[in-house]
Amino acid sequence: MAQTRPYYAEKGLSAAFYDTVTAADRRLEGDLDVYARLAPPGGTILELGVGTGRLAIALAEKGFRVTGVDIAPAMLAQAQAKLAELPSHVAGRIELKRGDMTAIDLGRTFDLVICPYFTLAHVPRGMAWKNTFLTAAKHLKPGGLAAFHLPLAEIMRLPGPDNPEAPVLDEPTPSGGRLQLFVLQREFREEVGRLDQVLEYVELDARGGVLRRSAERLTYYLTDPEPLAAPAGLAVDREPVPLGGVGEIHVFLKA
Structure with missing residues (x-):
């Protein structure tokens, strides 16, 4: 077998064809509506793992202001190219930043933090998860919500x-x-x-x-997220929201 690259690597095809794969994955249907219901109308959203901008653009089209963070340059480049094709009033609601969700500090807070499409599961459970929950809590207003889409163990x-x-x-x-x-x-x-x-x-x-x-x-990687979210001051807000039969969206509240 040829050399195995990391997923979303600069010269790989997983990043180049991310939109093709996600468009074909019917199991993602409905995630946009779940996230949109968690933020106040016209509110501010931080997306950890923005990828090529699938959700960020759709949320901006609904009137939200979205800051998207991703660690993969190949993904951000595609998102940036999409922004250039958007109407100015939509593109103006989106800000893209390269950064590590386990450590980034933007120096401001949001109404909602989302971490969609198994993004948290990409990093090892333990400290990487704890640090991501800390990032979410640090960037949330009091009473704000954080939503994490995780795969089902089965x-x-x-x-x-x-x-x-x-x-x-x-x-x-x-x-x-x-x-x-x-x-x-x-x-x-x-x-x-x-x-x-x-x-x-x-x-x-x-x-x-x-x-x-x-x-x-x-x-x-998968584990129970609740014990790792609690030290960050994030409490379970509701039962996990089923999505597509392969995952659940776990929603936490910052007191």
Whole structure:
């Protein structure tokens, strides 16, 4: 197998085709409405893990002011390019910053902090989770909410596909070709709550020829978030909100 890159790496395809994959993932449907209901109309939102701006742009279109933070330059570059195509009154409600959600300090507070699409699960449970909850609490106004989308344990425990040579995703690309996604490896370690996967992205041209391929390692971590959020002053606000049958949005209140 070719060299395995980290997920969302600069030369990988997971970042380049992030929008293709998320658009095809029907299990994300409804997350925008969940987050929009957690903030006051026209309120301020901090998005940890803004990616290519999928949610930030949609929230700005609803009248919210959004600051998006991401650690991956390849993702932020796409988000910035999208902003340049937006109407000025929408783009003016969005600010993008590169930063690490476990350590960033913007020096201001927001009505709502969101950490969508399993972003928290990308970092090791323990101190990285505690520090992310501290970041959320530090940037929240009193009475503000923080929402974290986490995968379900039973989904993480699922085995890989029976046939690793069959794509788990096959979607058209903006250039007229296709994107195929293969699961080459998948292993869940129960004792540490860690799912390791190697996914291969293959970009095909209009005739089915391979243009690019990239094997990338995607790791998710999972544990009970409540004990790690509590030291930051975040208390559970409600029952987790189910989303798409594969995850839940955990909502916390800053007293």
